Amino acid sequence: MDPVQSLRPYSPEWYEHLHGILGEAACRQLGIYTIPDNFMLSVVIPVYNERKTLMQLLDRVREVPVRKEIVLVDDCSKDGTRDLLKSLEQQPGDDPMNRLSIQYHDVNKGKGAAVRTGLNRATGDVFIIQDADLEYDPSEIPRLLQPIIQGQADVVFGSRFLGDQPHRVLYYWHSLGNKVLTTFSNLMTNLNLTDMETCYKLFSKEIMQQIAPYLQQERFGIEPELTARVSAIPCRIFEMSISYHGRTYDEGKKIGIKDGFSALWCIVKYGTQSILARRRAKQARLRAER
Numbered sequence: 214m215d216p217v218q219s220l221r222p223y224s225p226e227w228y229e230h231l232h233g234i235l236g237e238a239a240c241r242q243l244g245i246y247t248i249p250d251n252f253m254l255s256v257v258i259p260v261y262n263e264r265k266t267l268m269q270l271l272d273r274v275r276e277v278p279v280r281k282e283i284v285l286v287d288d289c290s291k292d293g294t295r296d297l298l299k300s301l302e303q304q305p306g307d308d309p310m311n312r313l314s315i316q317y318h319d320v321n322k323g324k325g326a327a328v329r330t331g332l333n334r335a336t337g338d339v340f341i342i343q344d345a346d347l348e349y350d351p352s353e354i355p356r357l358l359q360p361i362i363q364g365q366a367d368v369v370f371g372s373r374f375l376g377d378q379p380h381r382v383l384y385y386w387h388s389l390g391n392k393v394l395t396t397f398s399n400l401m402t403n404l405n406l407t408d409m410e411t412c413y414k415l416f417s418k419e420i421m422q423q424i425a426p427y428l429q430q431e432r433f434g435i436e437p438e439l440t441a442r443v444s445a446i447p448c449r450i451f452e453m454s455i456s457y458h459g460r461t462y463d464e465g466k467k468i469g470i471k472d473g474f475s476a477l478w479c480i481v482k483y484g485t486q487s488i489l490a491r492r493r494a495k496q497a498r499l500r501a502e503r
Contacts, residue, residue: 222278223248255337259327261288263345286327325435367448371413375454401484402444434479441483445490
């Protein structure tokens with residue numbers, strides 16, 4: 214067996230082996246780095262009627278070579294998804310790289326409510342939200358983790374629109390609506406994101422502890438709320454390109470025009486709170502400097 218194949222990815226030995234072959238610059242460009250042995254990633258997966266894709270998605274998440282707790286939150290699925298989750302609970306939990314936690318909602322509340330339940334149950338060092346479909350590729354998670362692991366960022370957004378990753382071509386009006394919502398959000402938060410609505414948002418534990426107790430949104434408004442809340446506190450936000458394999462409505466896509474108008478309202482509501490919080494923080498700094 215090739216010696217590098219016997220090394221655990223992202224371990225110090227694995228990194229030193231590849232660093233010796235490729236050099237520092239190539240390792241930086243290729244996302245080759247070290248993840249501490251005691252690091253734990255929390256993957257929060259809100260689930261609603263995803264029987265067709267759930268097990269394949271879960272396999273892909275498990276394959277990510279990082280120690281994880283996977284928090285699945287079933288939002289009262291009606292298509293047999295809950296039966297799959299019940300069967301998962303009966304499987305032996307002896308995988309040290311993948312600790313499974315499954316939560317259930319007795320009534321359908323929405324993606325935001327499922328995300329909040331998962332975040333409140335999670336205990337890792339970094340939190341990421343992963344949809345239960347196959348639109349986002351879990352194999353990209355280690356690359357997104359790197360700025361946080363290396364102390365450069367507190368929050369990372371995975372952008373579908375930065376341009377250098379595969380991106381399924383679908384609905385023009387969805388793309389335009391996303392850009393409008395992102396621009397409006399940026400106006401309120403004073404950030405320069407390209408994809409506010411992305412599912413892939415990573416947060417350090419310290420940042421999540423500051424925002425999780427205040428999250429309110431039950432549906433897709435959780436995305437602009439999360440964005441506004443991190444903009445209101447001192448933190449370093451990075452954005453990195455990701456691939457996107459979007460679904461059609463026939464394939465199970467759920468978000469609609471009603472959710473777009475709801476997102477606008479959330480941008481105004483939480484963006485205003487962000488503006489006021491940043492203004493208070495600035496005034497406090499000025500008073501401290503006097």
